[in-house]
Amino acid sequence: MNRKRLWYRKPAAKWVEALPVGNGRLGGMVFGQVQDDKIQLNEDSVWYGGPKANAVNPDGLANLPEIRRLLFDGEVEKAAALARMSMFSTPKYYNPYQPLGELKLFFTGQTGTVEGYERELDLSTGIVSIRYRIGDTTYRREVFSSYPDQVLVVRLTCEGSGRLSFGANLNRRPYEGESRKVSDDAVAMRGDCGKDGVEYACVLKGAADGQLRVLGDFVSVEGASEVTLLLAAATTFREKDPEAASLKAVTSASKLSYEELKRRHIDDYFSLYGRVNLKLGGADQAVPAAELPTDERLELCRSGDPDAGLLELFFQYGRYLMIAGSRPGSLPTTLQGIWNDSFTPPWESKYTININTQMNYWPAEVCGLQECHEPLFELVERMRADGRNTARQLYGCNGFVAHHNTNLWAETRPEGIFPTCVIWPMGAAWLSLHLWEHYAYSGDLAFLRERAYPVLKEAAEFFVDYLVETPDGRLVTGPSVSPENVFILPDGEKGALCMGPSMDTQILRELFDACIDSCKLLEADTEFADRLSSLLQRLPKPQIGSRGQLLEWLEEYEEADAGHRHISHLFALHPGTQIDKQRTPELAKAAEETLRHRLANGGGHTGWSSAWIVNMFARLGEGEDAHQHLVNMLRKSTYPNLFDAHPPFQIDGNFGAAAGMAEMLLQSHAGELLLLPALPAEWPEGEVTGLRARGGYRVTLRWSDGALQEGAIEPLKQGMCRVRTATPVVIWSGDAEVARSRAGEEIVEFTAEPDRTYRIVAV
Numbered sequence: 030m031n032r033k034r035l036w037y038r039k040p041a042a043k044w045v046e047a048l049p050v051g052n053g054r055l056g057g058m059v060f061g062q063v064q065d066d067k068i069q070l071n072e073d074s075v076w077y078g079g080p081k082a083n084a085v086n087p088d089g090l091a092n093l094p095e096i097r098r099l100l101f102d103g104e105v106e107k108a109a110a111l112a113r114m115s116m117f118s119t120p121k122y123y124n125p126y127q128p129l130g131e132l133k134l135f136f137t138g139q140t141g142t143v144e145g146y147e148r149e150l151d152l153s154t155g156i157v158s159i160r161y162r163i164g165d166t167t168y169r170r171e172v173f174s175s176y177p178d179q180v181l182v183v184r185l186t187c188e189g190s191g192r193l194s195f196g197a198n199l200n201r202r203p204y205e206g207e208s209r210k211v212s213d214d215a216v217a218m219r220g221d222c223g224k225d226g227v228e229y230a231c232v233l234k235g236a237a238d239g240q241l242r243v244l245g246d247f248v249s250v251e252g253a254s255e256v257t258l259l260l261a262a263a264t265t266f267r268e269k270d271p272e273a274a275s276l277k278a279v280t281s282a283s284k285l286s287y288e289e290l291k292r293r294h295i296d297d298y299f300s301l302y303g304r305v306n307l308k309l310g311g312a313d314q315a316v317p318a319a320e321l322p323t324d325e326r327l328e329l330c331r332s333g334d335p336d337a338g339l340l341e342l343f344f345q346y347g348r349y350l351m352i353a354g355s356r357p358g359s360l361p362t363t364l365q366g367i368w369n370d371s372f373t374p375p376w377e378s379k380y381t382i383n384i385n386t387q388m389n390y391w392p393a394e395v396c397g398l399q400e401c402h403e404p405l406f407e408l409v410e411r412m413r414a415d416g417r418n419t420a421r422q423l424y425g426c427n428g429f430v431a432h433h434n435t436n437l438w439a440e441t442r443p444e445g446i447f448p449t450c451v452i453w454p455m456g457a458a459w460l461s462l463h464l465w466e467h468y469a470y471s472g473d474l475a476f477l478r479e480r481a482y483p484v485l486k487e488a489a490e491f492f493v494d495y496l497v498e499t500p501d502g503r504l505v506t507g508p509s510v511s512p513e514n515v516f517i518l519p520d521g522e523k524g525a526l527c528m529g530p531s532m533d534t535q536i537l538r539e540l541f542d543a544c545i546d547s548c549k550l551l552e553a554d555t556e557f558a559d560r561l562s563s564l565l566q567r568l569p570k571p572q573i574g575s576r577g578q579l580l581e582w583l584e585e586y587e588e589a590d591a592g593h594r595h596i597s598h599l600f601a602l603h604p605g606t607q608i609d610k611q612r613t614p615e616l617a618k619a620a621e622e623t624l625r626h627r628l629a630n631g632g633g634h635t636g637w638s639s640a641w642i643v644n645m646f647a648r649l650g651e652g653e654d655a656h657q658h659l660v661n662m663l664r665k666s667t668y669p670n671l672f673d674a675h676p677p678f679q680i681d682g683n684f685g686a687a688a689g690m691a692e693m694l695l696q697s698h699a700g701e702l703l704l705l706p707a708l709p710a711e712w713p714e715g716e717v718t719g720l721r722a723r724g725g726y727r728v729t730l731r732w733s734d735g736a737l738q739e740g741a742i743e744p745l746k747q748g749m750c751r752v753r754t755a756t757p758v759v760i761w762s763g764d765a766e767v768a769r770s771r772a773g774e775e776i777v778e779f780t781a782e783p784d785r786t787y788r789i790v791a792v
């Protein structure tokens with residue numbers, strides 16, 4: 030595996046230059062300053078405020094029929110005004126995800142000229158290291174957040190004896206609680222996050238070969254050559270006594286040597302990271318770029334040629350961030366993953382579930398990080414309780430529903446104040462499909478039976494009760510929106526609230542299909558499946574408008590912002606599975622027209638929007654366009670530490686881009702493996718190993734001159750494997766030929782047996 034790293038010749042001056050570490054739960058942003066250093070800290074359950082019991086608007090249910098009537102009659106403004114007052118939640122917003130605090134290190138005696146400074150994040154170890162020289166002394170620091178030991182570890186060393194002296198302190202400006210000594214080698218800070226909010230605690234414990242003691246609320250080190258700091262944190266979200274839990278974590282970690290802690294961390298981290306390798310041709314040709322520090326390399330890409338090696342790095346960084354931000358037992362990644370330094374972060378750093386949270390998890394299955402998907406499943410499962418209340422209280426329906434945001438407490442009411450996004454009842458439906466995807470990639474029937482199907486079913490049950498009939502007899506959602514676009518009615522009135530936006534119907538088709546398939550696979554609930562099948566017949570069909578575009582709403586309206594960042598009505602193209610070039614060529618053409626129209630009007634201006642566009646173009650088989658938008662992301666919406674910029678920082682674009690690159694190389698949404706479906710000319714040769722495909726396959730591909738050369742398919746289970754490839758191939762199992770492309774046909778089929786490797790060879 031070629032070594033990938035982000036590296037710099039100077040300390041981070043800004044937060045978006047600092048390097049992230051994390052174990053899913055405990056995150057740090059490492060600045061690497063020489064004199065006064067800091068690591069900004071996060072713990073995933075530090076959110077302000079508590080759950081709210083009575084926040085569903087008590088006037089919603091009574092006004093629902095009137096709001097629907099107004100919308101069917103075209104009185105959009107009145108409907109929106111009534112919905113805002115009677116349906117939007119009380120109070121309006123969820124409270125924010127917040128920082129845990131900062132670990133500050135104040136060094137003494139390091140005052141000379143700093144030479145040879147280097148700061149890096151090594152993606153193959155998940156360790157940030159800093160190295161510099163003052164006089165004849167080389168100083169080193171290593172920082173990582175260990176999943177097996179649940180501590181953040183800071184190791185400081187110097188060559189030459191006893192030159193390390195510093196004080197280390199925990200603080201949380203400007204919302205501090207208490208901080209104090211807890212033992213001769215440890216300090217703690219603790220506090221709470223407002224009324225009904227969690228209480229947090231953070232403990233820092235040190236060990237050194239020089240003098241180590243506690244002074245005030247500092248861990249003080251003098252005259253050392255080797256120091257290990259261990260930091261743990263917890264909140265009452267998981268622990269009755271967060272300080273005791275943190276103390277326990279640092280105490281048990283302190284029984285291991287630094288080398289042991291590091292090895293345990295690397296073993297754990299690499300067991301996930303090492304599953305996928307990507308090499309893009311063109312990358313090697315850009316050797317001078319590869320030798321540059323990451324910030325300079327990014328600058329070069331802004332003004333010059335696209336740098337395939339930087340895209341490789343961007344891809345693996347997306348995978349790194351998933352491993353660092355989302356692990357079994359942690360919460361899922363918010364709008365900022367787990368890295369947030371603000372008490373009032375953008376959009377409260379919530380779980381925005383009308384695209385952003387879903388995008389965070391697009392790479393999980395395909396990029397071999399399926400375990401990292403688990404925190405999202407747990408959140409969706411927790412949302413069921415509150416989602417049932419919201420369904421009953423606001424709509425008088427069974428099942429569970431969620432709107433466009435959720436939070437630590439897994440709440441589901443329509444939160445916010447802007448009619449362009451608030452009333453959108455599809456959040457639970459879309460999220461449930463993530464559990465279906467997990468089944469699709471693994472073929473794990475027990476998971477389908479015990480976890481995915483119960484969630485899918487309850488999400489679908491809501492719509493069985495909820496759907497309303499249009500005057501011409503179709504069944505639609507509403508009041509709802511096409512997130513977060515605004516339409517213009519023929520009389521000039523503008524609005525967002527509507528009945529039956531296309532995205533809703535597309536999500537419903539996907540949800541109902543997943544339920545029906547589950548019922549067949551599990552040989553259960555046939556009546557429910559029949560019920561859904563008959564409802565499916567009555568959903569609106571995708572419609573093509575006068576410009577050849579896919580309609581965003583039930584009627585053809587003009588859109589207020591033709592370049593809007595959301596392209597919600599292309600859900601059916603991606604991540605949905607209803608539109609593609611092979612099976613629905615006319616709809617695919619309309620989808621492409623829709624996409625190009627958005628772009629011609631200035632679309633794709635946020636990081637995540639660009640990332641979605643990469644995925645959409647990949648599904649359309651347009652490799653050049655997909656590549657162009659990836660490069661645009663590096664040029665326009667990427668910070669020096671390669672964090673995605675909305676702007677400001679929003680992590681979804683990092684994950685969406687990684688998923689998009691995988692989607693360019695391998696697709697599996699249509700019951701077949703599409704090999705190299707959207708390979709751009711800029712990647713004439715390359716290799717990817719370890720991508721996963723729906724149906725239960727692990728796939729390796731090698732290509733040159735823009736065409737597949739060879740590859741391998743490793744099935745997890747028995748089944749008919751259909752492969753689509755533009756290059757004619759022979760498929761081998763050992764010495765036996767099992768299938769061969771027929772002249773003029775792109776499909777090759779064979780019966781796959783588990784625990785075998787099928788070699789693909791171009792002919």
Ligand code: FUC
Binds near residue numbers: 376
């Ligand atoms: C939606 C998007 C914004 C942003 C926010 C978190 O509201 O429209 O662009 O991503 O979520």
